[in-house]
Amino acid sequence: MTTSTAPLSQDELKTLVGQAAVRYVTPGDIVGVGTGSTVNKFIDALAPIKDQIKGAVSSSVASTERLKALGITVFDANEVESLSVYIDGADEIDGKGYMVKGGGAALTREKIVAAMAERFVCIADASKLVDALGTFPLPVEVIPMAAQQIARRFAALGGTATLRLKDGQPLVTDNGQHILDVRGLRVADPLAFESDVNQWPGVVTVGVFAHQKASICLLGTAEGVKTINY
Numbered sequence: 001m002t003t004s005t006a007p008l009s010q011d012e013l014k015t016l017v018g019q020a021a022v023r024y025v026t027p028g029d030i031v032g033v034g035t036g037s038t039v040n041k042f043i044d045a046l047a048p049i050k051d052q053i054k055g056a057v058s059s060s061v062a063s064t065e066r067l068k069a070l071g072i073t074v075f076d077a078n079e080v081e082s083l084s085v086y087i088d089g090a091d092e093i094d095g096k097g098y099m100v101k102g103g104g105a106a107l108t109r110e111k112i113v114a115a116m117a118e119r120f121v122c123i124a125d126a127s128k129l130v131d132a133l134g135t136f137p138l139p140v141e142v143i144p145m146a147a148q149q150i151a152r153r154f155a156a157l158g159g160t161a162t163l164r165l166k167d168g169q170p171l172v173t174d175n176g177q178h179i180l181d182v183r184g185l186r187v188a189d190p191l192a193f194e195s196d197v198n199q200w201p202g203v204v205t206v207g208v209f210a211h212q213k214a215s216i217c218l219l220g221t222a223e224g225v226k227t228i229n230y
């Protein structure tokens with residue numbers, strides 16, 4: 001009789017990488033914690049070792065609530081000088097560790113917390129690995145009064161920017177701003193692109209993470225968790 005094993009679902013791959021990330025947490029750490037469905041698995045995996053860590057700096061209201069519900073202390077970013085590790089998911093990650101993030105609208109706080117950390121450990125299922133950034137609609141957090149001006153600048157680059165909605169209304173981020181999702185862009189040089197767009201008046205943060213790229217990616221694959229060092 002032959003037995004076959006069903007392939008792991010995307011959710012199971014997220015659980016695997018969320019659990020694998022725990023080994024990058026050192027006792028006594030304040031851990032930088034990202035946002036999203038993959039990070040939620042990491043937060044759940046932190047619960048059994050919560051007494052071994054000092055706490056977390058969180059990148060969103062949603063992650064803060066989840067951490068606190070598990071009894072993990074959440075520090076304000078201003079109370080902490082640096083972090084040894086920041087753990088977060090991605091919407092896309094390429095072969096150099098450059099990422100697109102912000103599918104969950106948390107990109108600005110994610111970039112702030114990532115910038116505090118010595119290492120960025122990206123946790124992702126294999127569907128997030130890409131040859132080049134640009135298939136996932138690029139999230140850009142913007143000041144509402146500048147949204148149309150910024151959309152026109154993306155149109156000039158060949159992109160189509162759409163205001164992200166929630167329940168029929170413009171989505172409001174944790175920072176009180178709006179999100180444009182830009183389709184049809186080719187991000188050939190992520191470092192230059194990030195620097196350029198971040199200079200446009202009214203852009204709060206562009207969702208390309210090149211200056212705050214991943215140091216390590218824990219990729220959930222059918223063969224298990226693959227560790228990629230950049």
Ligand SMILES: O=C[C@H](O)[C@H](O)[C@H](O)COP(=O)(O)O
Pocket residue numbers: 034035036037038039088089090091100101102103104105106107110
């Ligand atoms: O704003 C959200 C974040 O950038 C997430 O890390 C990203 O969207 C990936 O989320 P998920 O793990 O849910 O795919």
